[in-house]
Amino acid sequence: MTGETRWLRLRAFAGEWFVVLVVAFAVLAAAGGYAAGTAHAAPGTTTERQTVEHWAVGGEFGHSATVTRENPVFEVGETLEGRSTYFVGASPILDGTYRVSYADPTGDAEPVDVTATATLVLSSTGESATYWTDRERLATTDATLAPGETTSVAFDVNASRVDERATDIQQGLGDTAGEVTATISVAVNATGAVAGSEYPVSYTQSVPLTIAGSTYGVDAPGPTSEAATTQRTVQVAKSYGPLWTVGGPLLLLAGLAGLGALGAAYRRDEPGLTDAERDYLAFRDERAEFDEWVVRARLPATIRDRECADAESLADLVDYAIDADVGVVEDAASGSFYAVTRDLLVVYEPPAEPDVVSPLAGDFDALGVTTDRDPDEDLVEGVTADSGPEADDDGKAPPPDSPTVEAED
Template sequence: MGQGTRGLEVRAVASSWSPVLVVVLAACVVVGGWAAATAHVAPGTTEQQSERAHWTVSGEFDHSAEVTRENPVFEEGATLENRETYFVRATPVLDGEFAAEYTSVAGDSADLAVDTALVVRAVEDGTVYWTDRVDLASTTADGVASGESASVSFSLNASELADRRAEIEQSLGQSPGETEAFVAATVTAEGTAGGEQVTESLTHRLPVSVDGDTYAVESPGSTSETATTAETVTVQREYGPLWALGGPLLFMLGAGGLGALAVAHRRDALALSAAERDYLEYSRERDEFDEWVVSVRLPASVRDRPRADADSLADLVDFAIDTDAGVVEDPETGRFYAVGDDLVVAYDPPSPPAERDGGIDAGSVLAAVTGGRVSAGGTDGESAVAADPVSSEEASEGASVSEAEEEASADGAEEKASTEAADGGAAVDAAAGSDGDEPVERGAADRPGRPDGGTGVDAASDDRA
């Protein structure tokens, strides 16, 4: 499609699809306006479930062992604190303390109960095969204020723990799983949460393992448990950037497009005139049959043959196919010919339409429809085929002058015709004169519908014409 017809194509499509464009743009206005309003004007609310913390109970172990046996390393009576390893002979008794701290958001008090026990059990992959539990110490504290704690002290003998473990394993025989021992501290807290009485409990463990003359105590750190209640909270609805930004953009696109269409219809900028429709149809046919057309300057002797006029380029191409002739475009006049043996069929293409009054051209129409400044190449008459602005009457006058000149110098006309045919690619058979030499033909074996490779255009001498 020629550069100068792009604007006509856009206008033709916009004119024929105008109702559909109106519906689509109106839908953009409605959808974009609704999305913009929901995102920025009235986003609405939504309900969310949230957990509200009321109070928390946390606990932590401290442990130590007193040196009860004389040895060259530690002074007897000294206390070893929070070590990872103690000695069974020098420090056989482990002294521990578990402190439970209560913290309230609202400052309410709570009742705490702390129990400690020595647990020995065999476990594997979460499966407990047997458990031996011995209570150590316990305490209770009522009305514990926020920030205060309740603590309990306990003691265990590492030698007795080793003997107890060996006794159980010996009595049970070979037991599956791995035997472990730990001090379990269980805290039970009773308080209020959300106006209701709530009980929370947590269990904290202090692992102890005896291995020969030493025993190890792991430091588990602190653990906590929080009393919460589920609440339904109403919050403002939030939208993503696609919704928040896409809605206004879609609304502006739809509104701008509708406004542009309204202006274009009021100025009659979309409808094509008869001349514009003819020129657009010709341009389409020119592009479609481009491979059929060759550009050659025809001698006057060929143009003087009996002539018939075709209504369209498509009709001219049909004639050329039926008569096995070529389609020639005169680069000087822009006229198309199909040259037969005794007849020349011609087609005069329409001239490019003039620019409309008010400066409305293809580029402005395209910009009006799309809402942007898009250049469609203008309507300055640029196309793939150059149309001759000279009228048919002027062409006839020019042909008469040419005839007079040829009659005055027939020999010169024949020489000129032969030279022009050679310059045009030898698409026309140049007559060798009246001596009967064979004409020279231009090879076009690859042209559709030409099995013999000829163009079907003969440029005969004056005698042959």
């Protein structure tokens, strides 16, 4: 199909469905305009619950061990700090601290009362049970902190005695089947004010103490904090996804472009076809429908010398050719169609191709594709009145494979 033909079909479709297309493009533009305006110009607001932090307390572990016994590596009195492993023989006592800080993100918080208590916890646990727990308070501290101030609770743990204590408990209870663990826990309790009312904040942070023969390890966690918070309701602008923010403007542009194209076509009287254009499209449809019945040939000029009749359409000519058991010949030179019998020549003159300038005409040329058939392709030089296949049982002749040819002087 050439670009001109496709352009005529497009115009025919636009003419037949002009009102529907106008409504469709108007709806498209309205929907796109609404989506674009909603997403960009007037998104509106929605209610959200927000968490407001008024003040917070937090803390972090610190630990070290002082060498108290002679050894080949470390000097007596040397402090080993922040290590993951210490030595029971050289430095059996772990010195720990927990530093508590008070933060005020709002800038108007009042001082808070803080209590920090360090506890050594020994326990034996299995997969689904805790067999026993032993707690020993190590140290406690109380302080009143202003924003930005800190306080510390200091404690010490003798690793060898912890190991002995765990062994004594196990032996006294009959060697329970659970795994024995040692943990240093610090419980922090703070009391301050929020909006004129007392507000308590509490949390616990722990560090495991692993004793393995001649060494013990400390796996201190990072800093943590707990805040005094309240909830408030606020109005925030609605947010929209790409379906609204991108799809809306695209729909608006598509709708306006379609309306503009229809309006321009209407002003040029292009929607719909002229009678000549409509006849030409009808011929093109019939030519495609009956392509298998048509043989393209270059006929001699004397073909018109015999008695001649005109067919109203290509379909009429094909019907006659089937009844007469002859083929339909398209003259490659003139474009006329013939059904040649011994007594009569039936001719169909196709309508002339309209003088249409199509914006689609160059589509295939730009791609290097040719849609028109080669006028010299599969041509037969002459056709006699005896050409054509025999009819089948229904009286209809199958499409001719090729005509019978004879030389013309």
